[in-house]
Amino acid sequence: MDLLQTKFFDNSLQNWLIAIGVLLGVFLLLALFKQIIKNRLVRLIKESKTELDNFMIPMLKQTRWFTFLGLGIYIGSLVLTLPAEVQLGLNKGIRILLTMQVGFWGMGLISYYVNRGVASKVEEDHGEEATTLDALGIIGNIVIWVILSLVILDNLNVEISSLVASLGIGGIAVALAVQNILADLFGCLTIALDKPFAIGDFVVVDDFEGDIEDIGLKSTRIRSLSGEELIFSNSDLLNSRIRNYKRLEKRRISFSIGIRYDTEVEKLKKIPGIVEEIISPLENVQFDRAHFKSMGDYSLNFSIVYYVLDPTYVSYLDLQQTINLEIVQRFEKESIEFAYPTQTLIMEK
Numbered sequence: 001m002d003l004l005q006t007k008f009f010d011n012s013l014q015n016w017l018i019a020i021g022v023l024l025g026v027f028l029l030l031a032l033f034k035q036i037i038k039n040r041l042v043r044l045i046k047e048s049k050t051e052l053d054n055f056m057i058p059m060l061k062q063t064r065w066f067t068f069l070g071l072g073i074y075i076g077s078l079v080l081t082l083p084a085e086v087q088l089g090l091n092k093g094i095r096i097l098l099t100m101q102v103g104f105w106g107m108g109l110i111s112y113y114v115n116r117g118v119a120s121k122v123e124e125d126h127g128e129e130a131t132t133l134d135a136l137g138i139i140g141n142i143v144i145w146v147i148l149s150l151v152i153l154d155n156l157n158v159e160i161s162s163l164v165a166s167l168g169i170g171g172i173a174v175a176l177a178v179q180n181i182l183a184d185l186f187g188c189l190t191i192a193l194d195k196p197f198a199i200g201d202f203v204v205v206d207d208f209e210g211d212i213e214d215i216g217l218k219s220t221r222i223r224s225l226s227g228e229e230l231i232f233s234n235s236d237l238l239n240s241r242i243r244n245y246k247r248l249e250k251r252r253i254s255f256s257i258g259i260r261y262d263t264e265v266e267k268l269k270k271i272p273g274i275v276e277e278i279i280s281p282l283e284n285v286q287f288d289r290a291h292f293k294s295m296g297d298y299s300l301n302f303s304i305v306y307y308v309l310d311p312t313y314v315s316y317l318d319l320q321q322t323i324n325l326e327i328v329q330r331f332e333k334e335s336i337e338f339a340y341p342t343q344t345l346i347m348e349k
Contacts, residue, residue, distance in 0.1 A: 011080045011081055011082075015079055015080055015081075016080070018076075018079050019076040019077065019079045019080050020076065021076075022072070022075055022076040022079060023069075023072040023073055023075070023076035024072065025072075026068070026071055026072035026075050026076070027068045027069055027071075027072040030068040030071065030072075031065070031068055034060060034063055034068075037060065038057070038060045038061075057112075058108035058109065058111060058112040059105050059108045059109065061108060062104040062105055062107060062108035063101065063104070063105070064100075064101060064104055066097060067097055067098070067100075067101045070093065070094050070097035070098075071094070073090070073093075073094075074090055074091075074093075074094045077090050092155050092156065095155050096152050096155055096156075099148050099151050099152055099155070100148070100152075102148065103144055103145055103148045106140075106141075106144045107141055107144065110137050110140045110141055110144075111137065113137075114136070114137035114140075136192070138188070138216070138217055139189075181218065183234075183235040184217070184218040184219065184233050184234040184235050185217055185218070185234075186235075187233070187234025187235045187237070187238050188215065188216065188217050188218070188234050190234075190238060191215055191220070191234060191238070192215075196238070196242060196244070197212055197242060197244050197246075198212065198246075199212050199213070199214070199215060200212060200246070201244055201245075201246035201247070202244075202245045202246050202313075203222065203242050203243060203244050203245065203246075204242070204243040204245070205222070205232065205237065205240050205241075205242055205243075206240060206241070208222065208224065208230050209224065209225060210222040210223050210224035210225060210230060211223050213229070215234075216234075218233060218234065219231050219232060219233050219234060220232050220233075220234055220237050245311065245313070246311075248311035249311065250286070250307045250308060250309050250311065251307065251308040251311055251316055252305065252307055253305065253306055253307070253308060253316065253320065254303065254304070254305045255304055255320075256293070256301050256302060256303050256304065257301070257302050257304070257327065257338065258296065258298075258299030258300065258301050258302075258338060258339040258340075259271070259299060259300045259301075259302065259336060259337070259338065259339055260299065260300070260337045260338070260339045261295075261298070261299070261300060261339070263300065263336060263337065267334060267335070267336050268292060268300065270334065270336075271290070271292070271302055271336065272290040272291060272292070272302070274327075274330050274331075274334070275290040275302070275304055275327065276290055278323055278326040278327060278330065279304075279306050279323055282319060282322065282323070284308060284309040284310040284315065284319070285306055285307070285308060285309065285319060286306060286307040286309060287306050288305040288306050288307060289303075289304070289305050290302060290303070290304045290305075291303050296339075298339055298340075298341055298342050298343070299339030300339070
């Protein structure tokens with residue numbers, strides 16, 4: 001018993017052991033409580049028909065262990081007799097930890113509502129609104145942490161007004177040093193406001209093509225047709241020539257066919273009508289023209305133009321395949337032969 005009454009920093013060993021026990025007890029109790037509540041919420045959400053309780057899961061995920069540890073240290077310190085400056089430091093520390101925890105909770109809520117909004121807008125084919133929501137989520141996180149940083153600095157007795165003034169002077173030098181990063185940040189803002197493309201759009205950038213998958217603060221990620229992820233910096237992407245096929249209202253298709261030179265004139269006259277009869281009845285197609293355009297080196301060339309009213313690339317390929325097969329079938333029936341590269345030699349005696 002005498003050992004337990006031994007003094008360490010003006011507190012008996014018994015008090016120190018009690019404080020450590022309280023610290024561990026609070027930490028473990030809060031961690032266990034978090035896990036129990038999380039498991040119960042998962043079951044309740046599966047049974048619930050409303051979405052009001054769904055936001056609790058991301059908030060619980062954002063509840064950090066250091067918050068539990070800080071609360072344990074603070075409650076455990078109440079058992080001890082500590083110097084005024086130490087107790088003041090603990091009070092400031094717990095306020096800073098709780099302020100940071102509020103920031104993580106805010107990030108969790110913003111992330112939940114932004115992800116839900118983005119998913120619903122993409123499903124409704126409102127990619128532009130999804131992109132704006134994504135950008136607003138990033139801006140919201142920045143605003144939260146800027147405000148909370150000022151609160152933390154105020155708790156540390158930092159003169160905020162003088163700090164802001166000094167940051168204004170030093171900000172110019174920093175801006176010059178990180179101008180590429182700032183260009184990407186402003187690029188993100190430009191994409192959100194001007195909306196040259198949105199999440200889910202199919203774009204072609206120089207020799208690269210794919211679907212816009214994510215628009216971040218510094219970079220935009222594109223999932224290519226072959227499966228790999230392409231990453232472009234926002235400033236570089238905005239300085240490129242971008243072809244956005246998602247906003248294509250109708251696709252203009254032009255192709256040609258070559259016919260042998262020894263084809264009879266009457267059969268040549270039939271070809272534009274045959275092509276029109278094949279293309280006009282097709283769904284989502286607007287026939288434009290079919291003409292005997294030119295006489296090539298080894299073929300008589302017909303130019304054909306039509307519009308596909310469904311902008312998806314697969315729809316165009318399906319229609320072109322149908323048209324090609326029908327043309328081959330009709331030409332076989334009319335005994336019209338396609339040309340292929342040939343050369344005729346005339347030998348003079």
